[in-house]
Amino acid sequence: MEAVAKLRNYPTSPRKMRLLADEIRGMAVEKAVSLLEHQPQHSAIPLRKLLLSAVSNWKQKNEGADVTGLVVKIIYVDGAKSIKRMLPAPQGRAYRMRKRSNHVTIIVDIKH
Secondary structure (H helix, E strand, O other): OOEEEEEEEEOOOHHHHHHHHHHHOOOEHHHHHHHHHOOOOOOHHHHHHHHHHHHHHHHHHOOOOOOOOEEEEEEEEEEOOOEEEEEEOHHHOEEEEEEOOEEEEEEEEEOO
16 A cells, blocks of 8 residues: 655755656665765755655554565656746846745555
8 A cells, every 4th residue: 555745845946856856766765765865965855754754654554564665656746836036137137036846746655
């Protein structure tokens, strides 16, 4: 039985978060957690916490069953709202700066 965890409105661009999500897709949970612990990107910390939350959700659904065969079945990153700000530019102009955010969804399950 699969379990889901979602991270909503995290303030980093979806493109940067997808780099990490692509690395752990289909990977065993223990290996993915250890990989995220040693990643230098700032997005690795909330992604690791989200993965541990999905594992905890799976344990609750499955009465504390063994998590050794658990894998990251599905992980995807969607864009969320962008905050628009103005950045001063030369000769009295202004450039638009978009501060992006994203939504992450992780689904974990036993490998069949």
